[in-house]
Amino acid sequence: MSTMHFHLRLWKQKSATDQGEFIEIDAKEIPSECSFLEMLDIVNNRLTREGKEPVSFASDCREGICGTCHMVINGVPQGPGRGAACQVYMRKFSNGQTITVEPYRVGAFPIVKDLVVNRSAYDRIIRSGGFISEHTGGAPDASATLIPKPVADAAMDAAACIGCGACAAACPNSSAMLFVGAKVTHLGLLPQGQAERKKRARSMVRTMQEEGFGNCSNYYACEAVCPAGVKADVISMLNREYIRGELSEAVGAID
Amino acid sequence: MILDAKIPEGPLEKKWTSFKNNAKLISPANKRKFKVIVVGTGLAGSSASATLAELGYQVETFCFHDSPRRAHSIAAQGGINAAKNYQNDGDSIWRLFYDTIKGGDFRAREANVYRLAEVSGNIIDQCVSQGVPFAREYGGQLTNRSFGGAQVSRTFYAKGQTGQQLLLGAYSALSAQIGLGRVTMHENSEMLDLVLVDGHAKGIVVRNLITGEISTHAADTVLLCTGGYSNVYYLSTNARGSNVTATWRAFKRGAAFANPCYTQIHPTCIPVAGDYQSKLTLMSESLRNDGRVWVPKKKGDSRLPQEIPEEERDYYLERKYPSYGNLAPRDIASRSAKEVCDEGRGVGPGGLGVYLDFSAAIGRLGEKTIRERYGNLFEMYANITGESAYERPMRIYPAVHYTMGGLWVDYNLMSTIPGLHVLGEANFSDHGANRLGASALMQGLADGYFVIPNTLGEYLSTQFGKKVSTDMPEFKKTETEVRARVEKLLAVKGTVPVDEFHRLLGLIIWNECGMARSEAGLKKAISDVRALRERFWKEVAIPGTGVELNQSLERAGRVADFLEFGELMCVDALTREESCGGHFRVEHQTADGEALRHDDKFAEVYAWMFKGEGNDPELVREELKYEAVHLATRSYK
Numbered sequence: 001m002s003t004m005h006f007h008l009r010l011w012k013q014k015s016a017t018d019q020g021e022f023i024e025i026d027a028k029e030i031p032s033e034c035s036f037l038e039m040l041d042i043v044n045n046r047l048t049r050e051g052k053e054p055v056s057f058a059s060d061c062r063e064g065i066c067g068t069c070h071m072v073i074n075g076v077p078q079g080p081g082r083g084a085a086c087q088v089y090m091r092k093f094s095n096g097q098t099i100t101v102e103p104y105r106v107g108a109f110p111i112v113k114d115l116v117v118n119r120s121a122y123d124r125i126i127r128s129g130g131f132i133s134e135h136t137g138g139a140p141d142a143s144a145t146l147i148p149k150p151v152a153d154a155a156m157d158a159a160a161c162i163g164c165g166a167c168a169a170a171c172p173n174s175s176a177m178l179f180v181g182a183k184v185t186h187l188g189l190l191p192q193g194q195a196e197r198k199k200r201a202r203s204m205v206r207t208m209q210e211e212g213f214g215n216c217s218n219y220y221a222c223e224a225v226c227p228a229g230v231k232a233d234v235i236s237m238l239n240r241e242y243i244r245g246e247l248s249e250a251v252g253a254i255d
Numbered sequence: 256m257i258l259d260a261k262i263p264e265g266p267l268e269k270k271w272t273s274f275k276n277n278a279k280l281i282s283p284a285n286k287r288k289f290k291v292i293v294v295g296t297g298l299a300g301s302s303a304s305a306t307l308a309e310l311g312y313q314v315e316t317f318c319f320h321d322s323p324r325r326a327h328s329i330a331a332q333g334g335i336n337a338a339k340n341y342q343n344d345g346d347s348i349w350r351l352f353y354d355t356i357k358g359g360d361f362r363a364r365e366a367n368v369y370r371l372a373e374v375s376g377n378i379i380d381q382c383v384s385q386g387v388p389f390a391r392e393y394g395g396q397l398t399n400r401s402f403g404g405a406q407v408s409r410t411f412y413a414k415g416q417t418g419q420q421l422l423l424g425a426y427s428a429l430s431a432q433i434g435l436g437r438v439t440m441h442e443n444s445e446m447l448d449l450v451l452v453d454g455h456a457k458g459i460v461v462r463n464l465i466t467g468e469i470s471t472h473a474a475d476t477v478l479l480c481t482g483g484y485s486n487v488y489y490l491s492t493n494a495r496g497s498n499v500t501a502t503w504r505a506f507k508r509g510a511a512f513a514n515p516c517y518t519q520i521h522p523t524c525i526p527v528a529g530d531y532q533s534k535l536t537l538m539s540e541s542l543r544n545d546g547r548v549w550v551p552k553k554k555g556d557s558r559l560p561q562e563i564p565e566e567e568r569d570y571y572l573e574r575k576y577p578s579y580g581n582l583a584p585r586d587i588a589s590r591s592a593k594e595v596c597d598e599g600r601g602v603g604p605g606g607l608g609v610y611l612d613f614s615a616a617i618g619r620l621g622e623k624t625i626r627e628r629y630g631n632l633f634e635m636y637a638n639i640t641g642e643s644a645y646e647r648p649m650r651i652y653p654a655v656h657y658t659m660g661g662l663w664v665d666y667n668l669m670s671t672i673p674g675l676h677v678l679g680e681a682n683f684s685d686h687g688a689n690r691l692g693a694s695a696l697m698q699g700l701a702d703g704y705f706v707i708p709n710t711l712g713e714y715l716s717t718q719f720g721k722k723v724s725t726d727m728p729e730f731k732k733t734e735t736e737v738r739a740r741v742e743k744l745l746a747v748k749g750t751v752p753v754d755e756f757h758r759l760l761g762l763i764i765w766n767e768c769g770m771a772r773s774e775a776g777l778k779k780a781i782s783d784v785r786a787l788r789e790r791f792w793k794e795v796a797i798p799g800t801g802v803e804l805n806q807s808l809e810r811a812g813r814v815a816d817f818l819e820f821g822e823l824m825c826v827d828a829l830t831r832e833e834s835c836g837g838h839f840r841v842e843h844q845t846a847d848g849e850a851l852r853h854d855d856k857f858a859e860v861y862a863w864m865f866k867g868e869g870n871d872p873e874l875v876r877e878e879l880k881y882e883a884v885h886l887a888t889r890s891y892k
């Protein structure tokens with residue numbers, strides 16, 4: 001098996017209040033077949049053997065579905081290519097290349113340590129309306145409502161969001177509109193989601209603003225980095241739904 | 256100790272209904288007074304938390320992930336079973352029940368499995384009403400695919416991301432309840448011990464992974480929904496963080512651990528490529544609907560797959576199991592792959608691989624259809640291996656995937672510790688010695704949405720006026736013990752990274768307690784695990800402190816528990832002197848190499864009780880009574 005060599009610039013920061021700085025590491029003899037996170041594992045285990053503190057980074061599934069991993073690789077949130085940081089492979093880099101790894105820089109995602117940030121703002125947005133209110137046991141037979149395949153497929157494409165936060169990290173305004181739009185589109189397309197449609201968009205957008213995310217000014221950097229391939233159309237859908245929600249509220253049609 | 260499964264009286268088909276008719280109810284006013292701790296937010300934990308909160312209980316939910324949505328369930332690909340019979344292909348509750356019992360090689364409890372099949376349809380209804388975008392036909396009906404061990408199409412799916420969509424459904428229900436203030440959610444919180452008061456589970460000790468703070472939490476009952484222990488093998492298809500700590504700590508407090516040696520090796524995973532590898536990637540079983548498994552007939556054939564003519568290929572599953580073919584159950588498909596590789600007919604690096612070939616399906620259905628069905632899996636495969644499965648067959652090899660063993664529970668999902676309930680993959684209850692594909696998602700959601708809301712009253716109705724608080728000495732004492740364990744880990748100050756110990760443990764368990772197990776091998780594994788454990792406590796390196804995010808410390812705690820648990824697994828495998836399902840003892844096989852069960856001795860659950868450090872665990876048995884089905888030799892020929 002062939003090996004490669006990289007020059008790494010890794011962000012170290014003890015805590016949210018700490019200054020933080022890049023450390024420089026020569027990563028030698030990295031198997032060319034390994035993934036980016038496996039390369040970081042190797043580096044961390046070497047640091048550990050030398051009695052130094054490894055660089056903290058988050059990951060879990062390592063197959064691009066859980067949304068745990070999050071970092072900016074050479075300026076790109078979630079790294080080069082499609083997919084999450086855990087799906088980046090070293091063979092995509094050239095031998096000897098300098099690679100800079102830093103955390104997401106989003107005000108609403110405070111830094112926890114090194115490359116790890118706190119993305120709980122996204123959970124709070126969902127809690128404010130990103131669901132269909134129902135209660136277990138009260139559901140009608142699943143076949144009672146027919147949902148044409150194109151509608152089901154479009155809902156699925158929006159539902160594929162892994163909640164990784166790369167959209168906000170890529171956006172010059174730190175907007176979370178791709179994330180919010182994905183959920184509003186997923187539920188808004190389905191017949192089950194109609195009852196709360198207007199209220200949902202309105203409350204999610206309000207929470208998004210309260211959390212300190214910016215607005216969309218059509219850069220589409222979010223779409224470019226989204227590992228789940230969520231399309232920017234969901235933002236147009238969100239804008240429509242939000243305006244409808246505001247109007248309905250103005251005339252007293254929702255509380 | 257006698258294990259009482261508390262199975263309701265009456266005929267199999269009536270047990271669950273009669274249970275529900277006679278179950279102890281807790282009035283709405285009283286539900287508000289009871290507090291429930293749920294550990295875990297996978298399918299089991301999220302669905303249970305949401306449903307119990309809807310019912311009015313005070314719920315506190317914990318997970319070690321930074322968001323409940325990231326639980327390992329998110330990674331399930333292929334689908335979820337339900338006996339809806341929308342395809343009109345002869346499916347029924349009975350058939351799903353029977354397939355599951357048979358798939359489990361007649362080592363599961365009839366009553367539990369029947370209940371699972373019974374509620375399976377409700378799960379699909381529930382998920383659809385939450386907005387889970389299951390795959391549909393052009394006319395709008397739900398569509399199905401087939402999974403191993405079944406001759407009907409009963410698997411519902413959402414692309415190759417079924418687990419993600421089901422978990423996001425449960426997560427949205429949970430989020431709604433958190434938003435309403437009915438569930439208190441604790442993320443980044445790892446349960447490190449269980450607190451018992453008068454022998455009842457009444458709380459937990461938790462470490463905050465971000466701050467290192469250790470705290471105690473009290474409740475009227477505790478639900479463990481903490482997933483499986485596949486990562487004892489280090490390399491598995493499970494997420495990196497999946498671990499045995501919660502159930503192992505409960506074991507050490509008195510919960511019996513059942514059938515730990517029942518583990519599932521999944522036949523279709525991307526083969527291991529090197530030492531640096533941190534996990535293995537599953538290629539969903541659904542691929543076997545359209546992929547054909549083969550190896551060259553000749554040993555050491557180094558030609559490219561496309562250069563090997565049809566007559567020189569051995570489609571060994573189709574040959575050996577003509578009626579199920581490529582859809583033979585997992586344990587059988589995995590063992591067959593190992594056999595052909597052991598014969599020297601494996602393909603790819605090290606000869607540890609077999610082909611999964613889609614060319615016939617692409618010819619029949621067109622590339623577009625295949626892309627639609629499996630596009631994301633093909634992409635994942637290409638990303639990892641650099642090869643396109645549209646152009647050449649995938650190379651696959653078995654990998655550890657799921658654990659059927661788990662904490663012993665009765666029909667009410669309560670463990671041998673009163674008040675401790677166990678749901679989802681963490682319990683042992685429904686899959687016997689082998690789980691059928693698409694049945695884990697079904698079980699996790701059945702337990703959380705439909706079983707525990709009905710069975711919890713059996714325990715809680717005995718707990719009026721028995722409130723506990725974290726001021727009690729039991730809480731303080733357990734907390735002190737947890738602190739001491741964390742300190743002890745930090746005090747080792749060795750030089751060997753945690754991962755190294757985990758990898759070595761994985762190798763021991765994979766080699767001796769993997770696809771084939773022998774008496775000599777298991778004995779050796781037990782002594783090797785002990786030696787490794789000793790080394791760990793002398794040499795492990797954990798830089799940093801305990802009062803911050805310290806990922807080495809997190810992992811060290813989990814590996815320390817795996818190092819103890821691995822031994823129990825091997826002890827169980829050694830004691831079960833038969834082959835059944837995923838447990839294959841080389842001493843017990845038929846002339847043509849199939850698993851040989853010994854029903855006269857082993858139609859029993861083996862549950863192990865902790866008897867103090869340094870002492871052998873005690874074996875207690877639950878006899879499996881088959882009243883509705885006839886114990887038969889499994890045949891998929």
Ligand SMILES: Cc1cc2nc3c(=O)[nH]c(=O)nc-3n(C[C@H](O)[C@H](O)[C@H](O)COP(=O)(O)OP(=O)(O)OC[C@H]3O[C@@H](n4cnc5c(N)ncnc54)[C@H](O)[C@@H]3O)c2cc1C
Nearest residue numbers: 295296297298299328333334446482679680693694695696
């Ligand atoms: C790659 C893959 C694909 C699969 N595909 C399918 C499929 O197609 N169909 C199918 O039916 N099954 C499938 N399975 C199996 C299935 O996904 C799992 O068995 C199931 O999701 C387990 O759910 P669970 O709720 O029991 O646990 P998990 O989803 O594992 O959740 C465990 C939870 O417990 C928490 N936790 C664990 N320990 C602690 C602790 N000490 N303290 C605090 N929190 C803790 C975690 O944070 C997490 O929230 C697949 C499995 C894998 C690995």
Ligand code: SF4
Nearest residue numbers: 161162164165167226
């Ligand atoms: S929309 Fe895309 S980038 Fe944003 S959180 Fe979801 S998956 Fe990540």
Ligand code: FES
Nearest residue numbers: 060062067069086
């Ligand atoms: S680790 Fe799960 S998406 Fe990267």
